Amino acid sequence: MLxxxxxxxxxxxxxxAALEIKRRLGGRVEVTVISKDDRFVFLPSLPWLVTGHRQASSLSLQISAILASRRIHFVHGTACGVDPVRMRVTTETDSYDYDYLVIATGPHLACEEIPGLGPQQGHTHCIFTLEHAQKSREAWEKILETPGPLVLGSTQLASCFGPYYELAFEFDHELRRRRMRHKVPITYLTSEACLGHMGIDGLGPSRRFMEDEFAKRDIKAVVSQAVTAVEPESIHLADGRKLPFKLAMLAPPFKGVAGVAGLGNARGFIPVDEQYRHPQYANIYAVGVAVAMAPREPTPVPTGVPKTGYMTVQMAKAAAFNIAADCNNTAPLAAGDLNILCLFDMGGTGAVMYAEPMLPPRQRSLLKKGRWVPWAKAGLEKYFLWKMRHGLSRLP
Incomplete structure (x- = not known):
């Protein structure tokens, strides 16, 4: 029986997860993917879309086409609820039974938690979706036409910092290339306890590295701050200060999505064991941003732990292995410590960060600057999109 x-x-x-499960179990399983988005987007390259170095069409693929080649069903819809007892997921129009469930829903961007935040109902931009990045590009082009103060960074309870560091460097580089940097003051506002913290207690000399790079580029840093409200041209901070802006791009607080309510913690993230299984329901797995992951130590202003694409793929392959092991009555794989690998563009140069494991104390870590890094990131983009286009979970 399938x-x-x-x-x-x-x-x-x-x-x-879907491609790897199908690769391991083939015709013995019926795999269905439910997604509110009908396109896969290579999210790490969205900063390049904002600055005009990429087009949306070059960074996205039709999900149905990816899955059809592997005989995986696709449902374009939003999961509205999970019944773990009946083993059923409901969408706006239908319901689907399952033997195993993998939750990889990503975050809910909780702009509503801060008055005036966000591109829909507020006065700020962000780059966590293709639509948001396209709106941010329009706003950036307006700054080039009518210069003014620029504020970038992350609010409290955000758990993705790298893209906004990238944008700070890339905007600085573009403005200098156009000989108009002096017309656009740049402020980096963050909930991080220090520059380079990134939700992982920093990485080697990352604090000193970021402080030195910001000083070279005349980028002002405002750290360990919570945002209380945003008005059309000013950001209100918890210490009473206001930051003026012509363009503000801020990562909002992260929460788990509403469709899996009841399975997660107070903010909706899913707890998992070392095999990425839900501690109460052994046939439910979670991977990526949906997973509850506590920081090593709390910070004065709360931040989340990042789950990069690199980490998410690690989790998804481990979950797929364990589902296949359960189906085959073989031993599951206890996931080891997650490692983190980040390639980020700095405008004309870049930096690579690697940590093993992600949170300190670490076995080893690396932070290295080099002109080759943007080329490596561009190569990774092409490789990953090629792999997805051909429905591959790993190299053939």
Missing amino acids: KKILVLGGSFGGLT
Whole structure:
């Protein structure tokens, strides 16, 4: 009898899990992916879309086409609820039974927690979706036409910092290239306890590295701050200060999505064991941003722990291995410590960061600057999109 595998989410975690499960179990399983988005987007390159170095069409693929080649069903819809007892997921229009469920839904961007935040109902921009990045590009082009103060960074409870560091460097580089940097003051505002913290207690000399790079580029840093409200041209901070802006791009607080309510913690993130299984329901797995992950130490202003695309793929492959092991009655794999690898563009140069494991104390870590890094990131983009286009979870 075919086992029914249901995967919620069509980004790095969801597609990797679905493709890897199908690769391991083949015709013995019926795999279905439910995603509110009908396109896979290579999210790490969205800063390049904002600055005009990429087009949306070059960074996205139709999910249905990816999955069809591997005989995986695709449902374009939003999961509205999970019944773990009946083993059923409901969407706006239908319901789907499962034997195993993989939750890879990513975050809910909780702009509503800060008055005036966000591109829909507020006065700020962000780059966590293709639509948001396209709106940010329009706002950036307006700054080039009518210069003014620029504020970048992350609010409290955000858990993705790298893209905003990238944008700070890339905007600085572009403005200098156009000989108009002196017309656009740049402020980096963050909930991090210090520059380079990134939700992982820093990485080697990352604090000194970021402080030195910001000083070279005349980028002002405002750290360990919470945002209380945003008005059309000013950001209100918890210490009473106001930051003026012509363009503000801020990562909002992260929460788990509403469709899996009841399975997660107070903010909706899913607890998992060392095999990425839900501690109460052994046939439910979670990977990526949906996973509850506590920081090593709390910070004065709360931040989340990042789950990069690299980490998410690690989790998804481990979850797929364990689902296959359960189906085959073989031993599961206890996931080891997650490592982190980040390539980020700095405008004309770049830096690579690697940590093993992600949180300190670490076995080893690396932070190295080099002109080759943007080329490496561009190569990774091409490789990953090629792999997804051909429905591959790993190299053939």
